[in-house]
Amino acid sequence: MIVKTQTDNLNHARLLEELRIKSSAIDCAVNGIAFGDIEGRVTYGNDAALSMIGGYTLEEVLGRSVLTFADSQEEAALIFAQVLEKGSWVGEVAGRKKDGSRIVVHLSASLVRSESGEPLCTLCSFIDVTDVRRVLEELRVKDQAISSSINAIAFGDLEGRITYVNEAFLRLWGGSDPAEVIGQSILTLAQSRQDVDLIVRHVFARGSWQGAVAGKARDGHAVMVQLSAHLVEDGQNRPVCLMCSFVDITEKNRAQEELRQTLDELEQRVAARTIALTAANEKLRREIDERRIVERSLRQKERQLQINALHLEETNVALKVLLEQREKDKNELEETVLANVRILLFPILEKLQSCRLDDRQMAYAKILEANLQSIVSPFLQRLSQNFLNLTPVEIQVAGLVKEGKTSKEIASVINISERGVEFHRNNIRRKLGLANAKKNLRSHLLSLS
8 A cells, every 4th residue: 555655656746747847848938838718818828928929927918818919809709719619720810019019920729628528728829920921021022023023024043044034024025924935045035145145154253234135036036125134142142043134125226226317317407507507697697787887877867866856845845835825825915904894994884875975976885885895705705605504694793703893893884783793693603503612703713714
């Protein structure tokens, strides 16, 4: 019985040692390893796992749902469901680090069962493949760029055999299947094998070569290409392969040749035109000299005309001043004559007519009155033309008002009462638009003349 107990103790000790070794192996593993319960809560994570997800401590992750570390919780939930249903899942999945940055890991998840088959927990092992994925994506982008490049691109091995061509190369060469050229020597695509051999040797010696070279298409017709060839090396500067880029410049060369011929023709035409222009310029120079002489003569005449025009302008100004003064003197003379006749002659003539005159004397008085009326008629005529609605008596009263006569004096001159004069004055103001205006009638009549 004692022997059996010692054996059991030894087995138990050995089992504990194995578990300790396995635990230490899990703790020190370079792969991230984590355990979780059946509900998806984290129960353990080794240092590699904690480091991958951004430096969490074990205390920070224990008890948290594994879904919280996923970039897409929906995707993580599906994976967890598949592990519970099928017992395992392997693949790449995206997660989030502690700082929120994205990480891609290769995950191997399995369901751990007891000896009786009951699920105990989940075991996850994962490797950070973020950098690998980024490099693969960069390589995929570069491969797509080369494949879809509008330039013809070909790769060759170090023996000069073609290993890859893109679609643009096939269009340039005139084929549709890369298998038609893969494995062929690049010399078979050249018009001159000697030229290509020199180019290849230059690439191996200097690392690259650029220039125009003649080639031939699938059907044998010649093509001219701009070639850029260089030697591709690995990280240790060891040659890996040859890379060549082609641009079809056949049409460009043809256009340049046509342009050169056109330029030659233009040079000939320009030379002939230059001779004609030289003669025309000489003729034009003579015409310009003659025109300058004529222009100098015209400028002299123009200056003389300006002087004459200035004199005429001064004369016109003087004449205008004289005419204005003459008109002013005429008006003043008319007004003087009118005033003198009204003041000095009409009153005496009226008194004379009121005396006892015989018929002959009265006739002479009438003739004298008519002649005086003709003398003073210019002012009265202007007044009547401007205001046709004035009666003859109103025109006569207006003239006396303009001369400065008072109502009493006007009544004495035209043999009516002062009241009648006021009546006519009011009518005149009304007809001249001064009925409600605070404006002197005499000043207004003076402005009319």
